[in-house]
Amino acid sequence: MMTAKSHRIGRILRSLSVQFLLAGGVVLLVGAYAVGTWVTDRIERGVVQNSGASAALYIESLLPNQTRGAEGSASVSEDAQLVLRQAFQKGILSERVVTYTIWSETGEVLDSFRPEQRGLQYEPSEALLQAWAGDVASRFQTLQAQADHPEATVGVPLLEVYVPIRDANTGEVLAVVEFYQRAERLAEELAKARRESWTLVARIFGLSGAFLFVIVHAGSRLIERQREQLRSQLLESHELSKNNDALRKRVSQAAQRSTAQSEKIMQRIGQDLHDGVAQHLSLVSLRLEGAGLGPSKDAETIMQSLKNAMKELREISRGLSLPDLATLDLRECAAQAVTEHNKAHESNAQFVDQSVGSVHVNDATKLCVYRFLQESLSNAARHAVASSITVELNVEDDWIDVLVSDNGRGFAPDELLGVRDDGGQGLLGLSDRAATLGGAFVIASHPGNGTQARLRLPIWEDDA
Ligand SMILES: Nc1ncnc2c1ncn2[C@@H]1O[C@H](COP(=O)(O)OP(=O)(O)OP(=O)(O)O)[C@@H](O)[C@H]1O
Ligand SMILES: [Mg+2]
Structure with missing residues (x-):
């Protein structure tokens, strides 16, 4: 009171x-x-x-x-x-x-x-x-x-x-x-x-004072009203921005949920391909060997095709499935992506870890880093014709920074990024993933000058 x-x-x-x-x-x-x-x-x-x-x-x-x-x-x-x-x-x-x-x-x-x-x-x-x-x-x-x-x-x-x-x-x-x-x-x-003269002076000054006061009072009230309006507009925009934040959070959560769903589906398909179709193909291959097909060109071609199909199936299923991210921290997760890539592509990508101590982040962030490394390394191996591929991990001021660089032939990113007729959209998918986590994906490349793909993600307080 x-x-x-x-x-x-x-x-x-x-x-x-x-x-x-x-x-x-x-x-x-x-x-x-x-x-x-x-x-x-x-x-x-x-x-x-x-x-x-x-x-x-x-x-x-x-x-x-x-x-x-x-x-x-x-x-x-x-x-x-x-x-x-x-x-x-x-x-x-x-x-x-x-x-x-x-x-x-x-x-x-x-x-x-x-x-x-x-x-x-x-x-x-x-x-x-x-x-x-x-x-x-x-x-x-x-x-x-x-x-x-x-x-x-x-x-x-x-x-x-x-x-x-x-x-x-x-x-x-x-x-x-x-x-x-x-x-x-x-x-x-x-x-x-x-x-009389004092009365006159008092009247003149009193009147002019009153007149000025009326003008100033009107101005003062106008300013007060405008100040009130500004205050309420400020409150309104504060409310709006709070609502916006909440909406953005919900959209981001929805996108993360949908990513998690598709990851689950991809895991299932990978698992099914590995445990189902690949097992059937190995059985067919064994049976064919056991059936005693004579050494003919056709038999050789069939056996070779079967081997190729099984190899590709394993590669596809490996690409689709993920390691158990929950048990790994960010550095282990990145290291594993590089190792898996080197194994699958018989490549020699180098991993340079510049982060200090173990970095704990949520599964969505680890998954994003893992998929980014899979895609960028696979692009480098498939498109770059590079003699050296390097992965650098850095964590600074609540930001994760991952850089994949190769010294290959490079390309013009502006022309090639986006949804394409041939269905290739690995880089576009990475952009979307990074955006849902409040981060950014940037690719820098020039024909003849190699490529640098960089992912930056924030570390949220609830990550630790
Ligand atoms: N490291 C790289 N060196 C040279 N060219 C690259 C490199 N990374 C990407 N590119 C070029 O950019 C294109 C787009 O890459 P993106 O990953 O989006 O599609 P993709 O690899 O062709 O198909 P997908 O990733 O869906 O299998 C590639 O087709 C390739 O021409
Ligand atoms: Mg690609």
Whole structure:
């Protein structure tokens, strides 16, 4: 139960869509965070900048035209300072502006919300330098409790704006007005803009993620289905090949049984010829001798024909009958086939045994080797006109290899193999026998170059 469950979980985790969901989800989240941060930052900066710019415009509109004094000393006129002081402290701006400073180019405080600051010198901040370069600089911040800011503004969101005051003729910056104005509404707007932009980014990324997931999921299911199909086809072909093997085995067994049957019949015929017809012929020969036929040409011819008939009959019966294969191992069986052949054909075929130890194989294999040697040696003796015939036996890597070679006149195997009109089909029969045992019979020959007949048979595990 547990293993089935963990197997299922494993399969789900392996599925492409889940892998996409895990990997793609992380990528999308990181992407959404990066884009969202970038977009909200841009929006915030834009909003702050815009608010600063409009506040600057308002301040500029309040001031009378400024020009640098003849001696070039005063930065902003006393008039202008007065106008600003009144606007910031008593006018409509006083409700919103919490503090202000007018800076000279050297970092000196020309005027301030707190009069004691006048004439003091400070290191110019980055925003102050930006204003001196001619741009309105604005920042959004919440002030911490500080001595120079009234308690009321602590914790309230403020917009800090630096406004350059220009020379009406030359456009040169004469002074910079810095002021903090309450920005609760701006803060609300910013929070709203932030919320909206994050919602938008989340929606866009969520939708595209969902869209991609649907595509990947469909692809993943298709692949899963095809994988299932392949798996079942593989199983099917496995079954088929098992069935094929079983069928092949049955065909081979049937062929072996039929060979065994014909071997039995051949044995019977051989035995009958030897014990029946041959015995009758020897009796006839004895009786003819005993009948006292005078020495005449006819009598001699009859006696000679009788002898020939008996010799041929013995040869035929020897060829048909087999030694008791069950008592012999493979090497003895091969050696016996060579000896029998040499006896019957008054031949001198050599047997070279290269196998090691005794080799035990089943009777069908021994019979096949025996018949192969009988047929190949008989062909060599009958057709080859050879001065040397050799039989080699080799057993290696579960294969039996038997080679019969002669140095006779050779022939063209392609033209002569097959069922022929004259009934000769010894080599064809050998091919069939070898095939039923899963082996092969090959003949190599060229006219004038001798012949090599080779039989290769597998040794099955159940042979030993
Ligand atoms: N060792 C050999 N040297 C030369 N020719 C050969 C040799 N073996 C076979 N042949 C040729 O191949 C032919 C086919 O041989 P195969 O054994 O099939 O038939 P066969 O010997 O003529 O008849 P059967 O074997 O039925 O008595 C032979 O007739 C012969 O011409
Ligand atoms: Mg033959």
